[in-house]
Each structure stands twice: as C-alpha cells, then as structure tokens.
C-alpha cells in the first residue's frame with residue numbers, strides 16, 4: 001500500500017479584499033488549497049465572503065495587517081505564516097489615480113514593489129522560496145516580439161509618468177527579474193473587468209495589441225473577467241503548469257525594459 005501523501009498546497013494572498021485578491025482567494029480554496037488571506041479589514045473580507053454565500057471555507061486563515069506600513073510583513077508571526085506558503089500573491093495596492101498631481105500619486109511611495117522586496121528578503125533570511133506572484137499591466141513593456149513602436153513607447157512613457165501605481169508595478173517586475181530570486185511570475189494583464197456574471201475569455205490574459213491584433217479594448221474579442229484569471233491561476237497550480245511560469249512574465253516572453 002502506498003502511504004505517501006502530499007500535503008495540499010498553501011497560498012498566501014496579500015490584499016485578499018481586492019478585485020484580484022478576493023477571486024484568487026476563493027478560487028484557490030475551491031481548488032482545495034489552503035489560503036492565508038492577508039487583509040487590513042477582516043470584517044470587509046467576511047462581508048465579501050458572505051455576499052457570495054460563503055460563510056465558512058475550510059483551509060482559510062485570515063491575518064489582519066496594514067500591509068503598506070513599513071516592514072509590515074517582517075512581523076515574525078506574519079513572516080512565519082507567509083513562509084509556510086508555497087505561493088505568495090501580491091495583490092495589494094493603494095487606490096490608483098491617473099492624475100499626475102493627485103495626492104494618491106504624490107504620496108504613493110513605491111509601496112507595492114517595497115512589499116515584494118521585503119518578501120524576497122524575508123524568504124532569503126528564512127531559507128525558503130515561496131513562488132512570488134505579481135500582476136502588472138501590459139502597456140509598459142515591449143511587445144511579444146520584443147519590439148516597441150514609437151507611438152507605443154511614447155504612450156508607455158506618458159502612462160508611467162502619469163501614474164505612480166503603474167510605475168510601481170513596473171518596478172516590482174524589474175525587481176523580481178533582477179533579484180536572482182528565480183521563483184516568481186509577473187502576470188501581465190490588461191485591464192481586468194470586475195465580476196459581472198458574464199463569461200470572459202481567459203485567453204485574453206497577457207494578450208495585447210502585439211500578438212494577434214485582437215484587443216478587447218478596441219471591441220475585438222471578449223474581455224478578461226477577474227474570475228477567469230483566478231480560475232486560470234488555480235488550475236495552473238493544480239495541473240503543475242504553474243512551474244512553467246517560473247521567472248517569467250506570461251505571456252509576453254520577449255520583454256525588454
């Protein structure tokens with residue numbers, strides 16, 4: 001008799017009350033993984049679960065944390081729980097503004113990339129290597145073929161100038177790429193539609209103007225709905241396909257900075 005059992009994967013989600021974070025949490029739990037949901041407002045998180053008719057999810061633990069307070073994740077008890085996870089999804093973000101002179105922009109302070117930097121540091125101190133997962137847009141990098149047109153370059157520069165949040169996502173991606181950490185993936189998604197009950201199209205993930213000319217933002221093809229993204233990620237972990245994303249920015253591989 002084979003008595004070998006593999007313990008279920010455990011996934012940590014930073015910002016589990018957010019658009020991406022919440023769906024990722026629910027889908028990971030539904031896939032049978034353990035989930036450590038890190039939120040700043042536990043009541044809000046419970047209300048969100050209740051609104052979906054989910055009152056009790058086996059395998060869920062919740063930690064309350066002001067994630068963007070300095071070195072928040074270095075708190076020993078938080079760090080220990082996080083490092084017991086196989087995957088850490090950084091889906092925390094302050095509210096985004098595209099108005100350059102807005103307070104949100106001026107006071108942004110690189111919070112998302114700092115959080116990821118702290119996780120990389122804690123992991124190396126603990127001799128652990130959870131797979132770090134981040135999300136950023138598609139617009140700010142070169143295309144599928146590694147090329148970037150003049151117009152696109154100018155647009156990217158403008159967008160990056162306008163939004164500290166987008167710059168921060170980009171910095172986070174560059175940090176992971178250059179860190180030597182290795183076990184990370186940055187999922188590059190165009191704007192993800194909130195839950196709407198409509199079925200989306202997971203093949204939209206990472207697809208932008210470059211690959212086949214289809215761009216849902218131009219009314220071609222369906223949009224990527226956040227549930228599709230979360231379901232895709234859970235399936236990829238379950239099937240083992242996720243390891244293929246290690247050190248990558250799916251699905252635009254020829255990324256240049």
Ligand SMILES: NC(=O)c1ccc[n+]([C@@H]2O[C@H](COP(=O)([O-])OP(=O)(O)OC[C@H]3O[C@@H](n4cnc5c(N)ncnc54)[C@H](OP(=O)(O)O)[C@@H]3O)[C@@H](O)[C@H]2O)c1
Nearest residue numbers: 015017018019020040066067068091092093135136191192
């Ligand atoms: N949504 C998209 O279309 C899209 C596309 C590409 C990339 N991304 C990137 O993906 C990441 C997640 O995006 P999202 O749209 O899911 O974000 P979101 O809906 O705004 O969620 C942000 C999460 O961060 C939490 N948060 C904010 N300030 C916090 C603080 N001071 N301490 C602790 N937690 C805090 C929020 O908590 P509260 O609920 O309590 O406010 C929420 O859980 C971002 O980096 C974003 O740039 C998003």
